[in-house]
Amino acid sequence: MNRTSDMKKRLPGIILITGGIVLVAMVIQAVILSFINNRSFDRTSQVLLDQVSNVIEKNKASEEDLIDSLKEDYMVRAKAVAYIVDAKPEVANDVDELRKIAALISVDEVHLFNTDGVIYAGTNPEYFGYSFDSGEQMAYFKPMLDDKNLTMCQDVTPNTSNGKKMMYAITWNDDGTKMIQVGIEPRRLLNEVKQNEISTVVANMPMYDGLSVVVADGESGEIYGCSYEPVVGLTLDEIGISVTDDMLPDDEDSFTGIRRINGFRNRCVFRRSGEYVIGVIYRMDVNSRSNMAIMVIMALYLCFAAGLVVSMVMKVIHANRERNEQLSILTSMSGMYYSMHMLDLQHDTFALYTAGDLILRAGERAAGAKELMRKIVHKVVVDEHQASAQKFMDLDSLGDRLIKKKIVSGEFMVKDLGWFRLSFISIDVDEDGRPLKVIFTTRNIDEDKKREQKLIRRSYTDELTKCYNRSAYIDDVRELPGDSVYVYVSMDVNGLKPVNDTLGHAAGDELLQGAAECMEQCFGNYGKVYRMGGDEFAAIIFVNTRRLKRVQQEFDDVVRGWSGQLVKSVSISCGYVSSDEKDWESFDEIVKAADERMYENKAAYYRQKGGDRRYR
Template identity: 40%
Template sequence: MKKKKIIILSIMIIVVALLLEASILKYVNDRNAHRTSKVLLDRVITVLDKNDESRNELIESLKDDYIVRAKAVSYMIDADPAVEYDVNELQKIAKLMAVDEIHLFDDQGTIYSGSAPNYFGYNFDSGAQMEYFKPMLKDKSLTMCQDVTPNTAEGKKMMYAITWNEDGTKMLQVGIEPKRLLNEIKQNNISNVVAGMPVYKAMEIMVADGDTQVIEGATDSSKLGEKLEDVGISVDHVSADGATVTRIRMDGKHCRCMMHQNDNYIVIVTVEDSFYQQGGMIAIFIVGAYLVLASCCITYMFSKVMKERLEKEKLIYTSNTDELTRCLNRHAYENDMKKLNLSEEWVYISVDLNGLKRANDSYGHMAGDELICAAADCMIDSFHEYGKVYRIGGDEFAVIITENTSQVEELIHGFDSNVANWHGKFVDSMTVSYGWVFSTERNWGSAYEISKAADARMYQSKERYYKESGADRR
């Protein structure tokens, strides 16, 4: 029964834990989706706002873009700290964000990680090009982007953008070769700008005309020229004051949609629910498997402990129980006698069957066993609520009463009644002799001295019985 309760409790704990984990994962996934969408939305808006300006303005916009990329990389690393020291993963992020280099600086201005290990150890004092970023050390709200400059390590012409992460513990720098400027200038129309933006699978970016709502740029080129309402997006609540988040169904899939409208464009970023669900399900499965395994181990260990405990209790019971009468045996009697306190009041009763040998000789040992068991049953029925019953010899018993000692005569009377009313299968009746002694009658040397006094009174009782009944003392 206990094992069944433990299994049910374990199942309930697993279910609650998985529901809690699912809730936490949903919260975390929604938060990550919001942050990622916001980064992409900000980046698109930044690029579009600079799209129609002059070459110099375009360069400045690229600086802004590179800072946004630096921030985006910073968000990605903060969201997944495991990639902070993983060169391969940082190289993948660099490729994803369309940058050539990623460098992580500590709060002293020293490169400690990044996508290019040969730059590790360089700091803001390593050369004029790196010294440009020293103001970052004094103002953690600062972001900087450098003009095309030969870098310190290789003399390679690069543009570097740098920003602090959200909690201000490290700086994130991205580097881009200037040869990309021409390509970016050529790709100054909306469709090329949006099509070239890196996004994860299950994410989409769309830019629509603010008046006609026709899609002019999209990471999915099949949507170009369609209206937003035709692809399942309603702009009834879109605002120019900030990002609007809503739920939509697009291409038969449930998505989280973030929108922002400025004077000319409506910018949309969508993230499919499946983007995080697969990882969440894997996480839930792993945790569920771990909890099931842990519960099985705990149940097994508990069952083993309970089994050992039951076996130990059974062994203790067997070692202290008389096999024939099921009352306590001589071993238990000796242990309890040593624990008795002579300063407290208790009663020792010595009990002995009359005529057991005659019953054995006349009716057989089954009759004798019947008498012994009957005497034990009468004693247990009369005294077990107030003390313990021991079989200490063949037909010799001892009763030690520790509760309600003032009622001992009433208990003895009840015992006499039980004995007198007993009738057996092999023997019609039985008689017993007994004697009792209070521990407070006088000062005793030991509990065994009290038992001897009770034995003496029992033998006096037995002597009277044989004398009055004239029965054979065998």
């Protein structure tokens, strides 16, 4: 009775102490969870900000490449207008006709300058009388007065008349009596490309509940992209964020703070990145709900067994830390890749985080990490890349390749999907720096490869004839093996100038294109054909002496049989030199010998024709 009474007396105290322990534990847990979640947010936000900044920089470089390609295109259009005006001189003073030509060539303005750099005709009479001395924008083209072989294109610049952002390209006509300038307004297209790319970047960022990424204009605050789509097109001020110079001064890298947005408290991190402001926003009530659930569970467990409080707290802290670290890694990586596996090299095991259907089917029922790698290569990689891919995916040699390295990558062609980049990322190493655990990732880079190859082809291709250009010639000669046996062919198209003078430049272009077709048809199967400039061509073909005679005969037959719409025949002077004719001192000596034989052939051609070679 006394013991029961004593227990009853002590019960409130026990309950109070237990409640106090639970309360203190809940407070401690709340503080710990807040600290862990804030750190997790800070790490995640910095990773996301770095990713967005890197992609924006890459897109900016792509935009610069686009502008460069636009310049080349606009200079070609200026030359096209010059050819038309030369062919129909009467349109030079006809505004309506020039506007029709502008529409045909897809430009906004056409201006004709005299040899003193003064506009005397064009699609815009209000500009007549303007000259290269009429302002900074016009003065950019003054070098044209000193070099009639020059063709220029200006960056996007406000024009002299009304400040409208334009790109202008200018060229001399063939006889050097006037300059033709075209103007195009490309800014709207570039802005749309830029904004669309930003929207795509943000939409593809890895997210979790309550977290948003924002990219906005650094001056106006207009939101170009956000993982919460309804705010795209609004300004930061309109959603409750004032990104002022006080908040992000020029000498500060980033801002971290609390802001109330749409009635909710949000933890925010913002950073300037060039002309943009990028930020990560996290709703704190989402974090609070998660924390509250954890604390209630902890309280129930503590009431059931107060003695296990410390152990439970430590387990929860450890579980939360591991969960948040994994969440941070996975959310920052998994959305970026086609597939991602964790490989344990010590125990030959793997864990799948994410995978596209092709990789998933290729690796199903794999018993270990090594078998998984072999199956993926065997079922996914194209036959031509099988050997190199198997060598790259060999886990037995991976340790040596990854010593003191964080990542190794290889690029291979995948069946049905194109080019992929495969990477091993070291995340755990032993005391010697050899990897124990790695992340294996695959990423589709087919579009990047196609864009790269397209740029290379364009930079190495002559616009008119589609032959390789001088840049390609220089690179190929530099890489030509010194012990290879080849034939160097020096070629010159006969009669180009008379054709241009009598039939026009369109006929001259057809003559060059026809000659190039004959060369490609006969020499293209054995090597490459290059346009060196004007009517001069060269070919490097890999044939022996016996085959060369048949190729020469075939070429002569093809040239004799060619006929165009404007030009009825083509004649080409050639000089052939084989690299094994004798012990040549250098490649240049071979070229010189081929040129001499070509000029001998050309001289014989003009002796037979009875013409003057100066008018070829």
